[in-house]
Amino acid sequence: MIKLVVFDMAGTTVDEDNVVYKTVRAAINAAGYQFTQEQVQEAGAGKEKSQAIRDVLSLDGSTHSDEEVMAIFDDFKQRLSSAYDTLDVKEQPGASETFAKLRQHGINVVLNTGYDRATAEGLIAKIGWAVGKDIDGLVTASDVANGRPAPDMIRLAMTQAGVKSSEEVAKIGDSGIDIEEGKTAECGLTFGITTGAQTEAQLRTANPTHIVSSLARMCELILPAT
Numbered sequence: 001m002i003k004l005v006v007f008d009m010a011g012t013t014v015d016e017d018n019v020v021y022k023t024v025r026a027a028i029n030a031a032g033y034q035f036t037q038e039q040v041q042e043a044g045a046g047k048e049k050s051q052a053i054r055d056v057l058s059l060d061g062s063t064h065s066d067e068e069v070m071a072i073f074d075d076f077k078q079r080l081s082s083a084y085d086t087l088d089v090k091e092q093p094g095a096s097e098t099f100a101k102l103r104q105h106g107i108n109v110v111l112n113t114g115y116d117r118a119t120a121e122g123l124i125a126k127i128g129w130a131v132g133k134d135i136d137g138l139v140t141a142s143d144v145a146n147g148r149p150a151p152d153m154i155r156l157a158m159t160q161a162g163v164k165s166s167e168e169v170a171k172i173g174d175s176g177i178d179i180e181e182g183k184t185a186e187c188g189l190t191f192g193i194t195t196g197a198q199t200e201a202q203l204r205t206a207n208p209t210h211i212v213s214s215l216a217r218m219c220e221l222i223l224p225a226t
Helices: 019-030 037-044 049-060 066-086 095-104 117-127 152-161 176-184 200-204 215-222
Strands: 004-008 108-113 137-140 169-173 189-193 210-212
Touching: 004 152, 019 037, 019 049, 019 066, 037 049, 049 066, 066 117, 095 108, 095 215, 108 117, 108 152, 117 137, 137 152, 152 169, 152 176, 169 176, 169 215, 176 189, 176 200, 189 200, 189 215, 200 210, 210 215
Parallel strands: 004 108, 004 169, 108 137, 169 189, 189 210
Antiparallel strands: none
């Protein structure tokens, strides 16, 4: 029985018009590169953002210094802060209803993300979600030693929710690395969702338990009797 669902944020529960990966691309290309949006999303989706930058840069086959990566990361953070000042952030269709339905059945809802905590808290505040009211917890890349696909964020979510067995956990996200994270944490179920950064074909390469086109469909699979 599933007792905890760990939801990715951008592209899965939060609709921010893909501004993060557009901004990652803008910061990288401002440093003299010419990566496409597709390349950025395929290499960087779901990751802690300095790691995403590093992995996108590695696509050109050359070595990039930590100093270069962090300079681009600092530029990215400044650009993202400016973008968020005016961004109309909203939830993905059915997110609040899904959270409420799961919680009504005694299932904990925790958001996790490759964002740092300040960014993540800013996003959920814009939507109007609050820990304890709409969700049971929030875990960010800056809260743990190792980002995705390491299991650290899911294990912290389990601690927050008081869930001891990973078999009782489901993970859902819009990128292959979300699915890999769930598998590394030995979650009982892993879901890919096609509302965000990667296509069904890209998600399928990570071999999730299910691929869904909506949060409502995931909820049906976890609560088949409802």
